[in-house]
Amino acid sequence: MPLIRPATLGAALLAAACSVAAEPATPAKADFRASESGYVRHWPGELPVVLSVPHDGALRPEGIPDRKYGVTVRDSHAAAMATAMRDALREKFGRAPHLVVCELSRRKVDCNRDIKEGAQGDPAAEKVWKEYHAMIDAAERDVLARTPHGLYLDVHSHGHPKKRMELGYLLTAEDLRQPDRRLDEDPGFRKKSSIRWLGERTEAAFSELVRGRTSMGGLLEERGVAAVPSPQQRPEPGEPYFNGAFDIAAHGSRDKAQLDGIQFEIPGVMRDTPERRAATAKAVADAVDVYFRTHFRTDLRNPKPAAQGR
Numbered sequence: 001m002p003l004i005r006p007a008t009l010g011a012a013l014l015a016a017a018c019s020v021a022a023e024p025a026t027p028a029k030a031d032f033r034a035s036e037s038g039y040v041r042h043w044p045g046e047l048p049v050v051l052s053v054p055h056d057g058a059l060r061p062e063g064i065p066d067r068k069y070g071v072t073v074r075d076s077h078a079a080a081m082a083t084a085m086r087d088a089l090r091e092k093f094g095r096a097p098h099l100v101v102c103e104l105s106r107r108k109v110d111c112n113r114d115i116k117e118g119a120q121g122d123p124a125a126e127k128v129w130k131e132y133h134a135m136i137d138a139a140e141r142d143v144l145a146r147t148p149h150g151l152y153l154d155v156h157s158h159g160h161p162k163k164r165m166e167l168g169y170l171l172t173a174e175d176l177r178q179p180d181r182r183l184d185e186d187p188g189f190r191k192k193s194s195i196r197w198l199g200e201r202t203e204a205a206f207s208e209l210v211r212g213r214t215s216m217g218g219l220l221e222e223r224g225v226a227a228v229p230s231p232q233q234r235p236e237p238g239e240p241y242f243n244g245a246f247d248i249a250a251h252g253s254r255d256k257a258q259l260d261g262i263q264f265e266i267p268g269v270m271r272d273t274p275e276r277r278a279a280t281a282k283a284v285a286d287a288v289d290v291y292f293r294t295h296f297r298t299d300l301r302n303p304k305p306a307a308q309g310r
């Protein structure tokens with residue numbers, strides 16, 4: 001017994017340590033709604049803006065197997081960044097946006113891929129994947145019940161050497177190197193983008209929406225946040241650039257009339273301390289303010305009801 005007991009105790013402690021895992025990426029506040037599995041959290045809001053964070057999950061339960069292929073890198077500080085954006089928007093407009101966060105590690109599920117690659121056939125991972133997308137769908141339905149349009153922003157972290165915000169619209173780097181005239185005259189670019197709906201309803205040229213002064217990138221650059229695409233920057237050949245993935249394809253407006261979607265890939269220098277996150281978040285909130293007034297003709301302090309403005 002004396003020989004067995006320490007080993008048994010050690011094994012029990014090891015098992016306990018593994019099952020406890022790390023803390024969730026977002027602080028446990030009472031103001032969120034957890035999914036049935038407990039791995040997805042939704043902070044509800046009243047602004048016509050939905051934020052999501054698929055890649056900052058810290059929880060790695062033993063009962064869900066590690067994924068066998070695909071990227072498993074965690075987006076450090078992405079949930080804290082999105083929370084800072086939510087706080088800045090609430091402070092500016094007196095109302096908060098929706099926020100949906102997956103707390104399960106990307107080693108177990110990748111909600112920004114299709115379910116086959118994201119969950120790799122595991123039923124528990126599939127459940128979490130479905131919960132995450134159902135919560136974003138519900139948030140978007142809530143927005144569209146209140147206002148005729150809105151923005152869906154999928155928040156990520158990147159480690160590229162280029163310290164700039166990369167905004168994804170499902171347009172490739174090569175698409176974004178085309179001259180303005182081509183982007184404006186060939187409807188194929190608009191149709192394949194995650195802001196298709198906005199592109200069809202506004203008088204602004206499509207190139208203006210994607211990289212003009214009043215594009216998200218242009219408004220961020222004007223506030224001191226380096227961003228691509230923007231009037232200042234296009235993705236040049238050989239440069240890293242994330243153009244967006246499953247989330248903005250599923251929840252942006254490419255395939256149906258719903259919120260227009262933009263993927264935000266944020267570099268470390270803009271997100272790795274509370275002060276930097278607050279400064280970045282304030283610039284985003286200010287940019288969102290002008291974006292809604294310019295393109296949606298909506299003052300976020302007093303959004304139009306859903307019956308108007310379609």
Ligand SMILES: [Zn+2]
Nearest residue numbers: 055075156157
């Ligand atoms: Zn990511």
